[in-house]
Amino acid sequence: MKLLHTSDWHVGKTLKGRSRLDEQREVLAQVVAVAREQQVDAVLIAGDLYDSSAPSAAAQQLVIRGLLALRDTGAEVIAIAGNHDHPATFDAYRPLMAAAGITLVGTARDAESGGVVNFTARSTGERVNVAVLPFISQRYAVRAAQLVASTPAENSGAYDELVREVLAALTATFTPDAVNVVMAHLTVTGGALGGGERPAQSIFEYHVPAAAFPPEAHYVALGHLHRRQRMPAACPVVYCGAPFAVDFGEQDNTHVVCLVQATPTTPARITDVPITAGRRLRTVSGTVAELLARAVEFGNDYLRVYVREAARAGLREDITDALPNALEVRIDPEFAAVVNPVRPTADRADHSPAELFAEYCSSVGVEDSRVRSLFDQLHDEITTTGTHG
Numbered sequence: 001m002k003l004l005h006t007s008d009w010h011v012g013k014t015l016k017g018r019s020r021l022d023e024q025r026e027v028l029a030q031v032v033a034v035a036r037e038q039q040v041d042a043v044l045i046a047g048d049l050y051d052s053s054a055p056s057a058a059a060q061q062l063v064i065r066g067l068l069a070l071r072d073t074g075a076e077v078i079a080i081a082g083n084h085d086h087p088a089t090f091d092a093y094r095p096l097m098a099a100a101g102i103t104l105v106g107t108a109r110d111a112e113s114g115g116v117v118n119f120t121a122r123s124t125g126e127r128v129n130v131a132v133l134p135f136i137s138q139r140y141a142v143r144a145a146q147l148v149a150s151t152p153a154e155n156s157g158a159y160d161e162l163v164r165e166v167l168a169a170l171t172a173t174f175t176p177d178a179v180n181v182v183m184a185h186l187t188v189t190g191g192a193l194g195g196g197e198r199p200a201q202s203i204f205e206y207h208v209p210a211a212a213f214p215p216e217a218h219y220v221a222l223g224h225l226h227r228r229q230r231m232p233a234a235c236p237v238v239y240c241g242a243p244f245a246v247d248f249g250e251q252d253n254t255h256v257v258c259l260v261q262a263t264p265t266t267p268a269r270i271t272d273v274p275i276t277a278g279r280r281l282r283t284v285s286g287t288v289a290e291l292l293a294r295a296v297e298f299g300n301d302y303l304r305v306y307v308r309e310a311a312r313a314g315l316r317e318d319i320t321d322a323l324p325n326a327l328e329v330r331i332d333p334e335f336a337a338v339v340n341p342v343r344p345t346a347d348r349a350d351h352s353p354a355e356l357f358a359e360y361c362s363s364v365g366v367e368d369s370r371v372r373s374l375f376d377q378l379h380d381e382i383t384t385t386g387t388h389g
Helices: 021-038 057-072 087-092 094-099 138-149 159-171 288-293 315-322 353-363 369-388
Strands: 002-006 042-045 076-080 102-105 116-120 127-133 178-185 219-223 229-231 237-239 256-263 266-274 281-286 302-307 326-331
Touching (some): 002 219, 021 256, 076 127, 076 178, 087 094, 127 159, 178 256, 219 256, 315 326
Parallel strands (some): 002 042, 281 302, 302 326
Antiparallel strands (some): 229 237
């Protein structure tokens, strides 16, 4: 049988104020095309479908249409909430999406209440068990353990111990005649950050060891870390990564979905299918003249620019006028002025505002007559207004 593993869509994500919905629409269309071409039995979406727990109507519409399009391929569609999603909303829409043949899981559940999803693969008739674990915060971990694993609160330990108890309870329902899969949104100890994750929910306190997953699992489909990676474990424990670069920290990541083939008696075979939709993010550097000369090379890419010149008035505008996709413009640290704070002197009271401003500019390495001219104009406007007010 075939599974398609994807996660961390982050629909609704903006980058420096730029909407990326059009890119995200193209990315999801490519994911749907892969599911259709490969005739997969199920699509597993391991959390962070949205970038925000309060997504816009346009973002919600895009995700819902994407889920429906995946279901229209004939595949089972199972999606869990990640730390960016709103779990209660997932659960609220659960009955409605179930009517469309889509399984949404917002919060941890015991096996009988939906914590394990069972279906029969359309291509082979094989039984499939998918244990699903949405993102669990530290605050909710004790409650989840009580609900799923019947663990008394007074016996609860650290976060990873609670999550292991939940996973153990869910995977205890696995059967030897089925393909057994775990899908979870969490951080496995030793996992490499992709570059765009929310750090507060990726730190050590939220880590779970790979040993938490049972060796009898044929595949563990993870979401949360945006870099494609396989964790060392007794069974295949895999982050598929985000299908596009969420932020500049992810510009060098390889973006894929994972095609997984498994039977009840053979190990899973994993094939990475590249996702090429979405605009490339690039970090570039050079003088203004050098950067402008490369404008054609940059094409439609979103840019983070490091200018190898000293700061001056109008520098950012020179870049953005010629490179409208430059979303960040910074001075290369090598050329950044060393700030030497102006210390009060005995005779500063005799200095005019223009002289004081000139001293400040000199102290931070800004030598540009236009800056001083703008200051003079602003000072004149303020003092004139004050005179007549």
